[in-house]
Amino acid sequence: MKNISFPEPTITPTSQPFWDKINQQQFYLPQCQDCKKWIFYPREHCPHCFGSELTWKQASGEGRLKTWSIVHRAGHPAWQEKVPYVVGIVELEEGPSLLTHLLIDNQQLRYQLPVTISYQQLDERYLPFFKKKGD
Ligand SMILES: [Zn+2]
Structure with missing residues (x-):
């Protein structure tokens, strides 16, 4: 069988920082600056408090x-x-x-x-x- 490429992850502007860090073999997750909870998958708003100030931090x-x-x-x-x-x-x-x-x-x-x-x-x-x- 011919070599078949593995399907790429679906990368959006919101998840781009996650995949960039993974390619550097580093694990970063967004953390909500309002309630301090960590978030995965990456998204625009905190699913716990709906805060929008999310910061990427090493996990x-x-x-x-x-x-x-x-x-x-x-x-x-x-x-x-x-x-x-x-x-x-x-x-x-x-x-x-x-x-x-x-x-x-x-x-x-x-x-x-x-x-x-x-x-x-x-x-x-x-x-x-x-x-x-x-x-
Ligand atoms: Zn929050």
């Missing part, structure tokens, strides 16, 4: 596994050669949750497993995956 890149799924049939042909792989929802130390790829053996997957970010290069871009903390 820990650490969290705990909330739930996961093992993918056997990929939603895009480029990912089909990677099956089976694991995707899951990580609850970040700062509060928000994000959907991400997990670099964790199936046997080690468990609720509340401590995880940490792992930048993986796909095509020309880095993506934020998560692995078991300490691995």
Whole structure:
């Protein structure tokens, strides 16, 4: 099969700073300057207090596994050669949750497993995956 490119993330002016930092292997999230809560996904207004003064700040890149799924049939042909792989929802130390790829053996997957970010290069871009903390 011919090499198929991985689909690019959908980058908007609002989410551009997130992806720029990821490409530098840094993890930044917006924080609301009114209520101090951290926000993900990036957006124009704080979903907690509707404040509009959001500042990008470096986040820990650490969290705990909330739930996961093992993918056997990929939603895009480029990912089909990677099956089976694991995707899951990580609850970040700062509060928000994000959907991400997990670099964790199936046997080690468990609720509340401590995880940490792992930048993986796909095509020309880095993506934020998560692995078991300490691995
Ligand atoms: Zn707020």
